[in-house]
Amino acid sequence: MTGAPYDAIARWYDELVxxxxxxxxxxxxxxxxxxxxxxxxxxxDVACGQGMVSRxxxxxxxxxxxxxxxxxxxxxxxxxxxxxxxxxxxxHDDAQTLATFEDAxxxxxxxxxxxxxxxxxxxxxxxxxxxxxxGGWFVAAITHxxxxxxxxxxxxxxxxxxxLVRGYFNEGYWESADAxxxxxxxxxxxxxxxxxxxxxxxxxxxxxxxxxPAATGRRAAxxxxxxxxxxxxxxxxxxx
Ligand SMILES: C[S@@+](CC[C@H](N)C(=O)[O-])C[C@H]1O[C@@H](n2cnc3c(N)ncnc32)[C@H](O)[C@@H]1O
Numbered sequence: 001m002t003g004a005p006y007d008a009i010a011r012w013y014d015e016l017v018x019x020x021x022x023x024x025x026x027x028x029x030x031x032x033x034x035x036x037x038x039x040x041x042x043x044x045d046v047a048c049g050q051g052m053v054s055r056x057x058x059x060x061x062x063x064x065x066x067x068x069x070x071x072x073x074x075x076x077x078x079x080x081x082x083x084x085x086x087x088x089x090x091x092h093d094d095a096q097t098l099a100t101f102e103d104a105x106x107x108x109x110x111x112x113x114x115x116x117x118x119x120x121x122x123x124x125x126x127x128x129x130x131x132x133x134x135g136g137w138f139v140a141a142i143t144h145x146x147x148x149x150x151x152x153x154x155x156x157x158x159x160x161x162x163x164l165v166r167g168y169f170n171e172g173y174w175e176s177a178d179a180x181x182x183x184x185x186x187x188x189x190x191x192x193x194x195x196x197x198x199x200x201x202x203x204x205x206x207x208x209x210x211x212x213p214a215a216t217g218r219r220a221a222x223x224x225x226x227x228x229x230x231x232x233x234x235x236x237x238x239x240x
Contacts, residue, residue: 047114
């Protein structure tokens with residue numbers, strides 16, 4: 001991935017985030033639960049996009065900085081901040097370097113649905129580790145690497161809906177054939193679960209809790225297969 005592909009789909013992505021139940025019903029609650037009590041904490045929201053996770057953290061009392069490479073999504077985030085000030089600072093920065101920030105500047109960091117978009121996961125893991133204070137934590141939501149492989153699909157038989165998984169071991173960048181999906185518009189990297197866990201371990205961050213939210217509410221009605229297999233994995237990493 002080169003440049004900031006989300007610039008081209010910023011408005012479309014903003015609409016999706018605000019309307020799709022996946023974010024409100026599954027991603028945000030799981031991330032906030034694993035982040036724990038953030039009141040008064042300095043938190044960096046890596047690849048913050050239009051600021052959905054940043055605002056949720058700030059509403060719980062965190063002092064939030066959001067960083068992203070998409071100028072258009074940062075503009076939208078800043079517009080929401082201007083409309084309803086929560087004290088969030090937004091900066092243009094790359095997750096692979098986080099060059100704006102001093103070492104050990106944050107109590108915690110978050111990253112909502114974006115590690116799959118980052119080309120160099122090793123570099124991002126090292127940067128995130130660098131900006132965390134001793135005892136720091138990192139909570140990230142990703143498309144579930146075990147069930148959301150490029151060749152996987154929802155199927156249905158007499159036992160009901162199920163997820164058929166193929167190509168789990170084929171890591172690499174891919175674009176979905178569904179032109180009306182995020183992965184159809186900008187694509188993403190498929191990586192195995194062990195790649196995620198081992199990459200962060202190499203950087204000094206150990207996985208300490210996982211969440212695999214099952215669908216509820218509107219999402220369960222729209223994607224009944226999500227009652228059988230998860231689409232999202234949320235991981236809390238801790239500095240060792
Ligand atoms: C699916 S969006 C998620 C945005 C936001 N966290 C959310 O949950 O709505 C992926 C985001 O990753 C950002 N991104 C991709 N590569 C990045 C990088 N190397 N550094 C910072 N942001 C990046 C994109 O610009 C986009 O905002």
